[in-house]
Amino acid sequence: MSVFICVFCGAEVDVDLERNLIQCAKCGSRVVMKPKPPALKKRVKAI
Template sequence: MSYICLVCQSEIDVDLDRNLIQCTKCGNRILLKPRPPALKKRVKAI
């Protein structure tokens, strides 16, 4: 599964088997899970 580093914005593949949760470029341990844009529900005006 790939994550995005909070500091350098690079895409990282995390190895959960060896419990390595760290950016390979900058060493940061805070990673973001990419999510699709949220869909807003539109309601008709009365």
């Protein structure tokens, strides 16, 4: 089971890829996205 985020309500959606079940339990939407890890910011010294 993979965890995705619902695009419309922001709830976590458990996706069963074996049975091809993709649907948000909260709002019923089938549009989900994979959560991205936080981006690391590169700090540059001021001149």
